[in-house]
Every structure is written in C-alpha cells, then in structure tokens.
Amino acid sequence: MTHIVKPQFRHPRLATNSQGLTRRDYEGVISTLCAGCGHDSVTAAIVEACFELELPAHRVAKMSGIGCSSKTTNYFLNYSHGFNSVHGRMPSVATGANLANRELTYLGVSGDGDTASIGIGQFVHAVRRRVNMLYICENNGTYGLTKGQFSATNDRASKNRKGLDTPFDSIDLCNMAIELGAGFVARSFSGDKAQLVPLIKAGIRYKGFALIDVISPCVTFNNHTTSTKSYEYVRDHNHMIGRLDLVETSAEIEADYAPGTSADVTLHDGSQMRFTKLDESYDPTNRETILPALERYRQRGEVATGLLYLDKREADLHELIGTPDQPLNEIDERALVPGSGPLAAINAAHR
Amino acid sequence: MKPTNTSDPTYFHKVVDCQWACPAHTPVPEYIRLIAHGRYTEAFLINWESNVFPGILGRTCDRPCEPACRRGRVEEKPVAICRLKRVAADNRGVVDHLIPRKGPGNGKRVALIGAGPASLTVARDLLPLGYDCVLIERDRKAGGLMRKNIPSFRLPVAVLDEETDRILDMGATPRFGEEITSMKALLDEGFDAIFVGTGAPRGKDLNVPGRKEASDNVHIGTDFLSAVSFRHIEEIGKRVVVIGGGNTAMDCCRTALRLGADSVTVTVRSPRADMKASPWEIEDAEREGIPILDNHAPKEFRLEGGKLVAVVFEKMRAEYDDTGKRRLVPTGEPDVVIPCDDVLMAVGQENSFPWIERDIGIDFDVREAPVVGKVDFQSTRPGVFFGGDAAWGPENIIWAVAHGHQAAISIDLYCQGQDLMQRPAPTTTLISQKMGIHEWSYDNDPTNSRRLNVPHADPALALRDLSMEVELGFDPGQALLESRRCLNCDIQTVFSTNLCIECDGCVDICPVDCITFTPNAEEAELRQMLRVPAQNTDQDLYVSDTLPTARVMVKDEDVCLHCGLCAERCPTGAWDMQKFLYNEAHASTARLPEQEKKHVA
Missing domain, CATH: 3.50.50.60 (FAD/NAD(P)-binding domain)
Structure with missing residues (x-):
C-alpha cells in the first residue's frame, strides 16, 4: 500500500459529465491493496462506469461483506451510501435495503470467498429473489487475506503457488446464477476495461439481479504460471463471445460492426444495449443453448467472457411480491395508519 | 510512434522544464531539494557552477525557468525559483575554500573586453585550466550592465562586488579604467584569443x-x-x-x-x-x-x-x-x-563597435552587427569571439552567462588547436531513487500550498532610499514551504516494457491521468487517443515498446506530478523513479582530470 494520500491535483483538462463531476469525483480513498491487484482495476472500472452513467453519487448504495474485494467499496464513490456487512451476509443486507428504498442504485461488491463459500446460501437467494442490484464478484480463486488458500472457485486445473493441486471441483457462479433466475449474467476480466466498463454500466441499468463475475488476479498469491486466474492465463485463454455497448437514448449508436451480427435491446429505462456477437454460435438470450455452450468452452479450457445471459423480461423483487411504488420513508401517515375500518376488515379475514 | 529513445539525454532533459528553459541549464530541482533540506552551501555551489552569479541572478534574473515550470500547468503559479536561488546565496556558509583557483599557467593569454557577466564567465571557466585571463574594462570596477544599469535597490552593491570579486580573486588579471579604442592595436598585443563581451551599451x-x-x-x-x-x-x-x-x-x-x-x-x-x-x-x-x-x-x-x-x-x-x-x-x-x-x-539598446576596424577580417552584417557563429561564438576572424549582448543584441544576464560558457569552450579548443565544432558532451546520470517499499529518496508527496509572496521593505522608507533593497527575500521557513512546491521533475518515471504485466495499476492510480495503454498510432492521432487528449504539443509523449497485448504504454509528460504512485502501484517494478542529473559541459570541467572535476563541482 501507498503511504501518501493521492494528490488532489487533477489534469486541468479532465472531462466533466452532466453532473459537473469529473471521473476523479467518483473516486474514494486510496487503496491499501497489494500493488497490481486486479481489484483496483475493477474499482477503476466502477469509477469510470459511474462517471459515464453520470450517476448522482448520493443516490448509490455500496454493499459489501468481508475480504480484499469487500474492502474496495471504500475506494470508490466517496459520496455514496455504504454498508460493509458481516462475512457473506451482504446479499441479505442488500435485499433489506432494497426493499426499504427501491429508488437507490444498489451496487454489491464481493469476492469468491464471500460469495461462493461462507455466503453462498445468501447469494443464491438474492439471485432467486431477483433483487434489483448489480452484484460484482471479484474472483481470484484464492483467499488473499488469509495468505493464499484455494477458494471454492479455484479450477481443478489450477495449482497453488507451491505447486499443490486442489482435490475439489470449482463452483461456477455464472452457471449457478443463470439456473437460479438471474436476469443479467456476465463474466469479465479486470485487465480488460474496454469490456468491463460497458458491462458494469449495463448491469447498473438492468432491472433485476445482475451478476458480473470478474476474474481479478491476486498478484501476491495466485498470479503464477500454474494458475488459471493469472493475468497471463486469462489473456491467453480469454474467449470473448461478444461485445456490449450501452448508449443513452439521446445518443447515436456508432455502427462500426459487421452487419447481421449485432442486436439492440432496449432496457426498461429506455437506454439501449447493443450486443455484438464475436462468436456466431452463441445466443445470450437463449437459456436452452447457453449452458451446454458454456460447458463446451470450459472443457476446451477457454474462459468465456462477455454478456453470457440476458433475460429481457427484467422483473425484480418488488414486482414479484407487489410492494408499494415509493420508498418506505416516503409513504405518508395516512397510508401507514389506514384507520379502524381496514383493520376490522383484515381481522375479519382471519376469523 | 516509435518507442522513445530515453538514452538520448535530450528526452529526459526536456522533462525537467525549468532546466531545459534555463539558457545555462542549471539543475534547478536538485538545488531546490537542497534548499528544502537547509543545505544552502551545496545549493549555492550548484548554482555557481552553472550560472556563476547566484546572488545577482537570484534577484535580477529574467527567469525563463518560471514560465516553463510544470507547477504552473498543474496549479496556478510556478515555483518561485528565482527567489529560492537567492535564499541559497543569502544563507550559504563560507565557500572561499571550495572555489577553484587559477591553475598552473598554460602559457596562453586571453583578452576579455568588457568585464560584464559574459567575460566574467569566460574567465571563471578558463582560469582553472591555467589561462591568463586579462579583463579589460572601461570602468573602474567589474560588473558591466549589472553595475551600471541595475539600480541598487534591486541589486545591492555588496552582492555585486562579492560575486564579481569571487572571479577576480581566482586569479584574473584586471586592466580596469582602460577603454579599447582600436581592435587592431589589441590584436598587436599578441593575445592567443580575444573575447568581446562589451554588451549593448548604446x-x-x-x-x-x-x-x-x-x-x-x-x-x-x-x-x-x-x-x-x-x-x-x-x-x-x-x-x-x-x-x-x-x-x-x-x-x-x-x-x-x-x-x-x-x-x-x-x-x-x-x-x-x-x-x-x-x-x-x-x-x-x-x-x-x-x-x-x-x-x-x-x-x-x-x-x-x-x-x-x-x-x-x-x-x-x-x-x-x-x-x-x-x-x-x-x-x-x-x-x-x-x-x-x-x-x-x-x-x-544596441551593441556598437566603432572601435573595431572593418579591415581586419571581422565581418559585420548590413545592420552593423558582427557575424558570429551560433555554436562556437567565433567571429569571421579565427581567435576572436563574441558573447553576451555584444553578439546578437540585448538579452539578459543568464543568456550572457550561457554564451560565456560556450565561448570559453571554444577558446579552450582554439588555443589547444582542436576543432571548435567537436563540443564536449554533457554529463548525465540516471539513478533509481527507491529506498524501500514505497519509500523514495525524495519527498514524493506534492504539497497543495500556493506560491508565497516575497516580503518587501516598508515603502515609506524604500521609496526615499536609492540603495535600500526592496525585496527582502524568503526566510528559511518560507523557503522550505516554497521549495516543497517543486514537483521534482528531474525524478523521471522510467518504464521497462519487458517487466510490465499490463495490470493497469499505474493507469488507475495516476492522479493526473498521464498514462494510457493503447494500440499504437502516429503521434497526432495517438495524442487524441489518450485518457486525456495530449493537447500541449510542446510536451513529449513517452512511448514504450510493443507489449504482449500488441498495445503500447503512452505517457503524456505534460502534467505529471512525479509523485511516484505509478511506481508504487506497479507489482513488477516496470515503473521506477530515477533521478536524471544533467550537467552542461563547461571548459573547466570538460578537460580537467576526474579528481580535479570533483573539486570544481
């Protein structure tokens, strides 16, 4: 970690967005992670995405659990709400917060330990319930804070730093989320911001549960030559199935793709998502074919990245259980205390 | 773009904007750091070596370094470099024993006409080599325009005397109070070389x-x-x-x-x-x-x-x-x-040479200005050199000093029978400043403090007294604050392509968005492709070799804070902070044996 505070000086010609903010206004405090940590790149990608989405930072809630990844919510969006929860319990805290105030943008940041081990029971239910949030799992296949044990997402093919194998199969969070009803599932790589930033933007805009599983190398414990989550391995085996761009309704889509390979999807808020296929055989909107396709990539040792699955229906928890339209803190007294008439009717229904 | 050739000393020299802009190429950040540490004597000597008159220039310099200062582009105002120079001169310890004396005579006599900054610089550079430097001056005292045209409320006579005497005391031969009326007559005196440093007095x-x-x-x-x-x-x-x-x-x-x-x-x-x-x-x-x-x-x-x-x-x-x-x-x-x-x-003002005969091989152009070589400062008559305002009209003291250094090199080469165009190269060093994990030999945490105003004497008194200095100079506390504003531009960000794993750590941390990893392109296009387009074309782009992802690292030098965070965030040491020390060649140091050089420097 760095001993000095990040200097306040910024480039005099740094661009501002419609909020009058520069990219640097979406930063947090300086990171204390190891130099070269992939998580810092994910942080930078979140900063970039929020800047480009022109989000008002005070309308964002950052949720996290425990781990190197969960520390990073302190490193971006200094002016947002934040909740650093108990290990693995971020999904239920996020669910509660979301139910209480549906108008904030929920951004959960977790890691492979926090999500796939201690918190897996929480994770699967948040997916099932389609909590309207973007859930980013910074996945490095190792327990960095406890000095490099295998995590549950570590591949069978991957050895640890001392050359030991893992006896267990890995958990694939994306496959699991697709099966459990997540609406937006993507995998990306911390070393590829050109892919990651648009995915984060689309994931934030998506209504429902959005998961981005970001392979984010741990430079200290899992960046060696026999690791499948190292910078070099992911670069060599990255199979991009498509490119995604998000454009606001007002903006023109720049059509520089080969015709017939791209499809536009309009999200609930009117923003346009353009998906460009790089792999002709893969259709991210067809649930029937994607799981076998993902299995084929896995067997070939390829890391499939990009938008893996999109459910265009965009239904979230509030719709599923029919909650009020406004946040709880905006419901007035008359609605909360309907009087003795309605109370009598409720009581009568239970007799 | 092709990968940047950092082994060319000009590349990193240009990054040190102040030093690049200084005609005498004074290593500014190096002496500013010494001032911050209270090491005024060493700071003074660095100045004395480069610009000969630290006390005088610390008050009167035209300061081309300040408009060039990177701080002026990052924040509002440049570092008060000139005032800091004065702090070194005002607070230094005894230096007499550190000043070289005239070397053992080498049998060569050089006439220096006009005892202004240009001639004094030539004398300073040639005396240690054993030249007999004869300073011929119309007035009774040395200094030239520094004495005659700069009022003493800006430059106290004591400071002027001290700095001119320092050179005279090295062992120059003064012929003061003597006006040269004929170049021909002077040539007949049989000098091995003549330097005309008569300024632009008219x-x-x-x-x-x-x-x-x-x-x-x-x-x-x-x-x-x-x-x-x-x-x-x-x-x-x-x-x-x-x-x-x-x-x-x-x-x-x-x-x-x-x-x-x-x-x-x-x-x-x-x-x-x-x-x-x-x-x-x-x-x-x-x-x-x-x-x-x-x-x-x-x-x-x-x-x-x-x-x-x-x-x-x-x-x-x-x-x-x-x-x-x-x-x-x-x-x-x-x-x-x-x-x-x-x-x-x-x-x-203009220079005028009614005393130089037009039939002795010294050519003048249509505007009656002498024809002088831009590199060797030699006139059309071999062995006769011009410098300072006498060469190309009015400039200022620091240019006269720079001319003096170059003319001294030429005179030395000429007297030794060597080719005047084979100039001695500058000496440069590039050394890592890493002291430990995230520890550097320099203060890499840029301060936010604004430029300090220098205190002034009470106007009620100063406006009545011709010799009362108006500017009082910084005290050591103010000097510390101001010197900390220096961004240490000589501590270079050095990139090693073969070590980079393209983790983006440097890109993400850079406070001023200097660094971009991008496909390569021609310079004009590449400048537009950066995180913040590089509009200041006076500032170079630092381009790496091609990386494994077929991209290149491009760093726009323009507003780099030299805070070293890129190097702190780099897991492989592909970035390192290295001090680039550039010393312009001078006659006195270029030809002395190693041991003597150290003494002079």
Whole structure:
C-alpha cells in the first residue's frame, strides 16, 4: 500500500459529465491493496462506469461483506451510501435495503470467498429473489487475506503457488446464477476495461439481479504460471463471445460492426444495449443453448467472457411480491395508519 | 510512434522544464531539494557552477525557468525559483575554500573586453585550466550592465562586488579604467584569443520634434541609470515622464522616484500586453504608485522659453493583419499632453563597435552587427569571439552567462588547436531513487500550498532610499514551504516494457491521468487517443515498446506530478523513479582530470 494520500491535483483538462463531476469525483480513498491487484482495476472500472452513467453519487448504495474485494467499496464513490456487512451476509443486507428504498442504485461488491463459500446460501437467494442490484464478484480463486488458500472457485486445473493441486471441483457462479433466475449474467476480466466498463454500466441499468463475475488476479498469491486466474492465463485463454455497448437514448449508436451480427435491446429505462456477437454460435438470450455452450468452452479450457445471459423480461423483487411504488420513508401517515375500518376488515379475514 | 529513445539525454532533459528553459541549464530541482533540506552551501555551489552569479541572478534574473515550470500547468503559479536561488546565496556558509583557483599557467593569454557577466564567465571557466585571463574594462570596477544599469535597490552593491570579486580573486588579471579604442592595436598585443563581451551599451534615441531643443532635459535611460550608479546624477525634476515599456523603463521610473520626483509616469507605444518588461517588474513599479499608460506614442517635446514643459502623445491602437502581424495606428482621439520637467527614454539598446576596424577580417552584417557563429561564438576572424549582448543584441544576464560558457569552450579548443565544432558532451546520470517499499529518496508527496509572496521593505522608507533593497527575500521557513512546491521533475518515471504485466495499476492510480495503454498510432492521432487528449504539443509523449497485448504504454509528460504512485502501484517494478542529473559541459570541467572535476563541482 501507498503511504501518501493521492494528490488532489487533477489534469486541468479532465472531462466533466452532466453532473459537473469529473471521473476523479467518483473516486474514494486510496487503496491499501497489494500493488497490481486486479481489484483496483475493477474499482477503476466502477469509477469510470459511474462517471459515464453520470450517476448522482448520493443516490448509490455500496454493499459489501468481508475480504480484499469487500474492502474496495471504500475506494470508490466517496459520496455514496455504504454498508460493509458481516462475512457473506451482504446479499441479505442488500435485499433489506432494497426493499426499504427501491429508488437507490444498489451496487454489491464481493469476492469468491464471500460469495461462493461462507455466503453462498445468501447469494443464491438474492439471485432467486431477483433483487434489483448489480452484484460484482471479484474472483481470484484464492483467499488473499488469509495468505493464499484455494477458494471454492479455484479450477481443478489450477495449482497453488507451491505447486499443490486442489482435490475439489470449482463452483461456477455464472452457471449457478443463470439456473437460479438471474436476469443479467456476465463474466469479465479486470485487465480488460474496454469490456468491463460497458458491462458494469449495463448491469447498473438492468432491472433485476445482475451478476458480473470478474476474474481479478491476486498478484501476491495466485498470479503464477500454474494458475488459471493469472493475468497471463486469462489473456491467453480469454474467449470473448461478444461485445456490449450501452448508449443513452439521446445518443447515436456508432455502427462500426459487421452487419447481421449485432442486436439492440432496449432496457426498461429506455437506454439501449447493443450486443455484438464475436462468436456466431452463441445466443445470450437463449437459456436452452447457453449452458451446454458454456460447458463446451470450459472443457476446451477457454474462459468465456462477455454478456453470457440476458433475460429481457427484467422483473425484480418488488414486482414479484407487489410492494408499494415509493420508498418506505416516503409513504405518508395516512397510508401507514389506514384507520379502524381496514383493520376490522383484515381481522375479519382471519376469523 | 516509435518507442522513445530515453538514452538520448535530450528526452529526459526536456522533462525537467525549468532546466531545459534555463539558457545555462542549471539543475534547478536538485538545488531546490537542497534548499528544502537547509543545505544552502551545496545549493549555492550548484548554482555557481552553472550560472556563476547566484546572488545577482537570484534577484535580477529574467527567469525563463518560471514560465516553463510544470507547477504552473498543474496549479496556478510556478515555483518561485528565482527567489529560492537567492535564499541559497543569502544563507550559504563560507565557500572561499571550495572555489577553484587559477591553475598552473598554460602559457596562453586571453583578452576579455568588457568585464560584464559574459567575460566574467569566460574567465571563471578558463582560469582553472591555467589561462591568463586579462579583463579589460572601461570602468573602474567589474560588473558591466549589472553595475551600471541595475539600480541598487534591486541589486545591492555588496552582492555585486562579492560575486564579481569571487572571479577576480581566482586569479584574473584586471586592466580596469582602460577603454579599447582600436581592435587592431589589441590584436598587436599578441593575445592567443580575444573575447568581446562589451554588451549593448548604446541606448536608442527617438527622433521627434523638439528632441534636440529639449536635450538638456531628455536623457537616454541606460546613460541615466549608469550616471546615477556612479553618482553623477543625484537629483531630477519634480515631474518625470519615462518613455518605453521594457525593464530599463521600469528601472528608470523607480530610480526617478527615489531621486525625489513627485510624479512619474511611464508611457508605452504598444498595448500593455505587448510590453517587453517582465511582469514582476511592471508589478513592482505599479506597487510604488507609478502609472503605466499604454498606447501612447510620443509625438512632440513641447518647449516654452527654450525649456521642456511637456510631452505630447498620440493615442494608438494595435491592428493585426491576416498573418497576425501587428501594426500600431492612431485612434484619432485628441492628443494627450503630459506636463513634465524631465524625460527618460528607454526605447531599446544596441551593441556598437566603432572601435573595431572593418579591415581586419571581422565581418559585420548590413545592420552593423558582427557575424558570429551560433555554436562556437567565433567571429569571421579565427581567435576572436563574441558573447553576451555584444553578439546578437540585448538579452539578459543568464543568456550572457550561457554564451560565456560556450565561448570559453571554444577558446579552450582554439588555443589547444582542436576543432571548435567537436563540443564536449554533457554529463548525465540516471539513478533509481527507491529506498524501500514505497519509500523514495525524495519527498514524493506534492504539497497543495500556493506560491508565497516575497516580503518587501516598508515603502515609506524604500521609496526615499536609492540603495535600500526592496525585496527582502524568503526566510528559511518560507523557503522550505516554497521549495516543497517543486514537483521534482528531474525524478523521471522510467518504464521497462519487458517487466510490465499490463495490470493497469499505474493507469488507475495516476492522479493526473498521464498514462494510457493503447494500440499504437502516429503521434497526432495517438495524442487524441489518450485518457486525456495530449493537447500541449510542446510536451513529449513517452512511448514504450510493443507489449504482449500488441498495445503500447503512452505517457503524456505534460502534467505529471512525479509523485511516484505509478511506481508504487506497479507489482513488477516496470515503473521506477530515477533521478536524471544533467550537467552542461563547461571548459573547466570538460578537460580537467576526474579528481580535479570533483573539486570544481
């Protein structure tokens, strides 16, 4: 970690967005992670995405659990709400917060330990319930804070730093989320911001549960030559199935793709998502074919990245259980205390 | 773009904007760090080696380093480099034992005409090599324009004497009070080389109606200033008009005030923005209550009863043609009449050589200026060299010093029978400053503090006393604050392509978005592709070799804070902070044996 505070000086010609903010206004405090940590790149990608989405930072809630990844919510969006929860319990805290105030943008940041081990029971239910949030799992296949044990997402093919194998199969969070009803599932790589930033933007805009599983190398414990989550391995085996761009309704889509390979999807808020296929055989909107396709990539040792699955229906928890339209803190007294008439009717229904 | 060739010393030298802009290439950040540490003597010696007159220049330099300073692009104002130099000179310890003496005589005699900054620099560089340096000066004391044209409220005589004596005491042979009237005669004295450093002493005149008739009360600015400095003039009329917008005009008006004038007015032909005077000198004059009227072109000196009573001015305005060339045209407004008793004219200076015969092989061009080599400073007659204002007209002290250094190299090469165009190379070192994990040998945490104003003497006293210095200089506490504003631009960000794993750590942490990893392109296109487009084309792009992802690392040097965070965030040490020390070659150091060099440096 760095001993000095990040200097306040910024480039005099740094661009501002419609909020009058520069990219640097979406930063947090300086990171204390190891130099070269992939998580810092994910942080930078979140900063970039929020800047480009022109989000008002005070309308964002950052949720996290425990781990190197969960520390990073302190490193971006200094002016947002934040909740650093108990290990693995971020999904239920996020669910509660979301139910209480549906108008904030929920951004959960977790890691492979926090999500796939201690918190897996929480994770699967948040997916099932389609909590309207973007859930980013910074996945490095190792327990960095406890000095490099295998995590549950570590591949069978991957050895640890001392050359030991893992006896267990890995958990694939994306496959699991697709099966459990997540609406937006993507995998990306911390070393590829050109892919990651648009995915984060689309994931934030998506209504429902959005998961981005970001392979984010741990430079200290899992960046060696026999690791499948190292910078070099992911670069060599990255199979991009498509490119995604998000454009606001007002903006023109720049059509520089080969015709017939791209499809536009309009999200609930009117923003346009353009998906460009790089792999002709893969259709991210067809649930029937994607799981076998993902299995084929896995067997070939390829890391499939990009938008893996999109459910265009965009239904979230509030719709599923029919909650009020406004946040709880905006419901007035008359609605909360309907009087003795309605109370009598409720009581009568239970007799 | 091709990968940047950092083994070319110019690349990293250009990053050190102040040093690059300094004609004498003084290693500015190096001495500023020493000042921050209170090591004033060492800071002084670095200056003395590069620019010869730290105390004088710390007060009067034209400071080309300051507009170049990176701090001025990152924040609002540059580091007060010039004032910091003065701190080193004011607070240094004893240096006499550290100054080299004249070396064992090498049998060569060199005549240096005019004992101003250029000639003194030549003497300083040649004396340690054993040359007999004969300084021939019309006046009784050394200093040239520094003594005659800079008033003592800006440059105390004691400081001037000390710094000129330091060179004379090395072992120069003075021939003061002797005016050269014939170059031919001097050549007959059999010197091995002659250096002409006579400056640009002739003030220009204005040919307007009434000039001749009013000549008792119309004075040439530079003549006036030297007459004041030698106490030939001790008073002036109550109402004074100064004509001209350069630094001499600023010195004239402030001097007139101190000689007892009640009202002093400066008039300039051109718009204020085009005035030649340094902004801080204009500021100083205005602070003393002197109005500066721009767009006033003198039209007539008005006399009554044979005596000057006023100057008549025509109001002007600037017009620019398609090529951007300026033309001053009358506005047609009524003329402005400023009543006055005396006029000081500071409308420019020129060099003049009535004493150089035109048939001795020293060629002059159509404008009567000597033909001088831009690199070797030699005239068309081998063995005769020019430097300072004498070479190409008025510049300033720091340019004269830079000329002196180069002329000394030429004279040395000439006297040793070597090729004048085979110039000695600068010496450079590039050394990592890493002391431990995230620990550097320099203070890498940039301060937010703003430029400090230098304290001034009480105007009630200063405006009555010609020799009372107006600027008081920083005290050590202020010097520490100001020196910490230096961004250490000589601590270079050095990138090793083969170590980079492209983790983006440096890109993400850089506070000023200097670094981009991108596909390569031609420079103009590449400049647009960066995180913040690189619009300042004066500043180079640092481009790496091609990386494994077929991209290149591009760093825009423009506003880099040299905070070292890129190197702190780099997991593989692909970035390192390395100090680039550039020392311009001087005659005295280029040819001395290693041991002696150390002593001189």
